[in-house]
Amino acid sequence: xxxxxxxxxxxxxxxxxxxxxxxxxxxxxxxxxxxxxxxxxxxxxxxxxxxxxxxxxxxxxxxxxxxxxxxxxxxxxxxxxxxxxxxxxxxxxxxxxxxxxxxxxxxxxxxxxxxxxxxxxxxxxxxxxxxxxxxxxxxxxxxxxxxxxxxxxxxxxxxxxxxxxxxxxxxxxxxxxxxxxxxxxxxxxxxxxxxxxxxxxxxxxxxxxxxxxxxxxxxxxxxxxxxxxxxxxxxxxxxxxxxxxxxxxxxxxxxxxxxxxxxxxxxxxxxxxxxxxxxxxxxxxxxxxxxxxxxxxxxxxxxxxxxxxxxxxxxxxxxxxxxxxxxxxxxxxxxxxxxxxxxxxxxxxxxxxxxxxxxxxxxxxxxxxxxxxxxxxxxxxxxxxxxxxxxxxxxxxxxxxxxxxxxxxxxxxxxxxxxxxxxxxxxxxxxxxxxxxxxxxxxxxxxxxxxxxxxxxxxxxxxxxxxxxxxxxxxxxxxxxxxxxxxxxxxxxxxxxxxxxxxxxxxxxxxxxxxxxxxxxxxxxxxxxxxxxxxxxxxxxxxxxxxxxxxxxxxxxxxxxxxxxxxxxxxxxxxxxxxxxxxxxxxxxxxxxxxxxxxxxxxxxxxxxxxxxxxxxxxxxxxxxxxxxxxxxxxxxxxxxxxx
Numbered sequence: 001x002x003x004x005x006x007x008x009x010x011x012x013x014x015x016x017x018x019x020x021x022x023x024x025x026x027x028x029x030x031x032x033x034x035x036x037x038x039x040x041x042x043x044x045x046x047x048x049x050x051x052x053x054x055x056x057x058x059x060x061x062x063x064x065x066x067x068x069x070x071x072x073x074x075x076x077x078x079x080x081x082x083x084x085x086x087x088x089x090x091x092x093x094x095x096x097x098x099x100x101x102x103x104x105x106x107x108x109x110x111x112x113x114x115x116x117x118x119x120x121x122x123x124x125x126x127x128x129x130x131x132x133x134x135x136x137x138x139x140x141x142x143x144x145x146x147x148x149x150x151x152x153x154x155x156x157x158x159x160x161x162x163x164x165x166x167x168x169x170x171x172x173x174x175x176x177x178x179x180x181x182x183x184x185x186x187x188x189x190x191x192x193x194x195x196x197x198x199x200x201x202x203x204x205x206x207x208x209x210x211x212x213x214x215x216x217x218x219x220x221x222x223x224x225x226x227x228x229x230x231x232x233x234x235x236x237x238x239x240x241x242x243x244x245x246x247x248x249x250x251x252x253x254x255x256x257x258x259x260x261x262x263x264x265x266x267x268x269x270x271x272x273x274x275x276x277x278x279x280x281x282x283x284x285x286x287x288x289x290x291x292x293x294x295x296x297x298x299x300x301x302x303x304x305x306x307x308x309x310x311x312x313x314x315x316x317x318x319x320x321x322x323x324x325x326x327x328x329x330x331x332x333x334x335x336x337x338x339x340x341x342x343x344x345x346x347x348x349x350x351x352x353x354x355x356x357x358x359x360x361x362x363x364x365x366x367x368x369x370x371x372x373x374x375x376x377x378x379x380x381x382x383x384x385x386x387x388x389x390x391x392x393x394x395x396x397x398x399x400x401x402x403x404x405x406x407x408x409x410x411x412x413x414x415x416x417x418x419x420x421x422x423x424x425x426x427x428x429x430x431x432x433x434x435x436x437x438x439x440x441x442x443x444x445x446x447x448x449x450x451x452x453x454x455x456x457x458x459x460x461x462x463x464x465x466x467x468x469x470x471x472x473x474x475x476x477x478x479x480x481x482x483x484x485x486x487x488x489x490x491x492x493x494x495x496x497x498x499x500x501x502x503x504x505x506x507x508x509x510x511x512x513x514x515x516x517x518x519x520x521x522x523x524x525x526x527x528x529x530x531x532x533x534x535x536x537x538x539x540x541x542x543x544x545x546x547x548x549x550x551x552x553x554x555x556x557x558x559x560x561x562x563x564x565x566x567x568x569x570x571x572x573x574x575x576x577x578x579x580x581x582x583x584x585x586x587x588x589x590x591x592x593x594x595x596x597x598x599x600x601x602x603x604x605x606x607x608x609x610x611x612x613x614x615x616x617x618x619x620x621x622x623x624x625x626x627x628x629x630x631x632x633x634x635x636x637x638x639x640x641x642x643x644x
Contacts, residue, residue: 005029006039007122012560012623013052013062021059024627028560030585030592036060093117093127094134098152102163102229107151137339138162156231163222188228188262190221196261200254204246208278219277220254227264242272251275289330291337293376298337303375304329307368311392314367314569315360316606317399325395332387333372340378351386352590356558356620358393360613365389366553367568382554405453405491407433408467412440412459417474424476425456425484432488454487496614501643503611504577508642511536512578513635522555522588523548526565529578529598539572539600546570547598555589558620561630563593568609572600575608581632595630615642 012028013020022033029036040052040060051063096117100108114124128143128150135141141154141162152159194217201208208216242248251274255266289301304326312318319325355362365385373380409425411418418438426435437450444463447455455461455469463469470487472480512532519525530544546567550556557563578598585592599612619626629641 003122005031006042007120009036009039010043010052010062013060019055019058019061020624023059024624025060027594027627027631028623030561030594093119093123094130097127097150098131098163101150101152102159102226107146107149110148110150135162156226159226159231163225188221188224190217192261193217193220193224193258196257197254200250200257204250204253206246206250216277220258220274223270223274224258224262224264227266227270228262242275245275245279247278248272248275251278291334293337293341293378298376300330300333300337301326303333303372306375307371307388310367310371311364315364315609317364317396319392319395319399322395322398324398325391328391328394329388332391336372336380336384337376340376340380351383352559354386354389355554357617358389359564359616359620360610361389361393361396362386362554363568363613364392366550368392370553385554403492403495404432404434405488406436406451407454407456408447408450408452409435409438410440410442410455410457410459410461411438411474413474421458421472421474421476425472428476428481429484429488433484453491456484496618500611500615503608504615505639505643507575507577507608508579508639509576510635512576513638514578514580515634516583516632517580518583520586522551522563522565522586522593525580525582525586525596526551526598529565529580529596533572533576533578533598533600537573538576539570543567543570543572543600557588557591557593558616559591560620560623560626561585561592561594562616562620562626563588563596564599564616565596566599566601568601571603573602575602575605576600577612579638581630581638 008029009025012025022036025036026033031039040054044051052060053063054060097108097113110121110124114121117124128145132143135143138154138158138161141152141158144151144153197217197220248271251271255271255274258264259266289299290297291300292298305320307329308318308320308326312320362385365388366382368388369380369382369385372384407425409422411421413421418440422435422438425433433454436452437447439447442457442461442463444465447463448465452467455465455467456472457469458472458474460471461469468487468490470483472483512529514528514532517525517528519528526547527544530539530547533539534541534543546569547565550567551565555563556565578600580596580598582594582596585594587593588596601608619629629638633641
């Protein structure tokens, strides 16, 4: 059995998807090179299901070996070995196991599962614990272990509710992207199901609020998946007049087409249940602005308004005009209050992933939960912060329009073909490029006068302008599309780096850079960093108490040895980042931390918050780059490293 550090070693190598040096791994895991070599040997002795390849010059990389009865391997263009459709994270493994239990097997053999997933017994054991926690809110639903097998038992209605909730979490993690969700359904194409539903809605001239649409597709997909496995539901109670509603007609027509397309039998109960979902009947309890908690009546609209005011005050982001967000938060807060009354807790395997990928909106969720705890006079789980963050993340994507790049097109062709090409580019990339000029030939002065960010050309072109130039096909094939996307991504990265270096780099001063810190607790380190800021009059004496309070809400540490304590709402005389490099790792929440960056923000510098958190999100998801930053170095070397 692998220990926790060896499991973490495998995770790092899997995330890197390539080679990592022994030195980098040792820095990230806070051990010696010798320990890394020993751990590699230990992993490679684990029954041969998973291995680590070594190279004297390159270091180590994860290798997944094919065994009898397991999935085949694919080799990428880079030469890296990959397993087709094999989940790569604990969260993904849990979903995979749940799907198998619901739709393929009554029980799963654990030994065979280890081989199929290329993980150790230790990992499977932890996955089972995660799934059991996930099942806790679902009365009557149990994961049963019998010798070397597990099975999921319980009522069909509860199984479906559990799976829908799980998929809602998955789709919301990517902020309502159905394409992200589609791969979870194995027996049919979810996007095709969506298209069928859209066509039926159009034929009946029936509108669905866009914020609810993904959830309807999740419900439909779950129903179809269960029907395909011959699991059916009956209406839980009678709804007089339901069959006469337009929603019932829509549900009936939709399932009729699905049945013909997928060759399945759909029973009346499925139609009725889906009709109720379309009507919003299941959310009817959330229609009111009031809900009772104990002897008090709470106004959920006021709670939402107060939450959004707090976000504006603390983060400088105004969501108050986003009706979709307000409706979503209102529904969530209703459910949250119900869970507080029932002393139930939401379970989620994606908390750390969301915290790592979207740290800013996660932080917003933390501050909203703090306000709700005060108003409800009750303790609220960190998982609730996570779900609130998902709502806020979707809203952020709606209001944070990405930059459009000024684009010149050089097309020395027939006018009709040229117009067609320009139109296609403008439509395909309307959110990212703005075509400001089209020419049949290149004239440097004319092109330069338009100040372009990007040049697209259908013929080989050389020039002296400092502008990225992308070759494209007149008919804009897949290669052309890929070239344009890569160029836009590079421009995004360049733009972010310019903004980051012009703002953040200047905030880290030498007098606030602490090397070889030997303190042993997060509180001691925070007090050290805050003391230096207090001494210079940058922050008030009470600043450290607010930072410590924020840590109590949810530790600001990340999986790759990094912590970012902060105190939004408590302002500094000028924005500053204080840094502590630790001589030995310190336990900080769930992780061992070797680098601490305390962020103090000046009132009015809210843009700095987004820049800093975007950088954090970027760097914590790139282990090799982070390894350079957290390793011991001088102030000058540290600045060079974060500047990239």
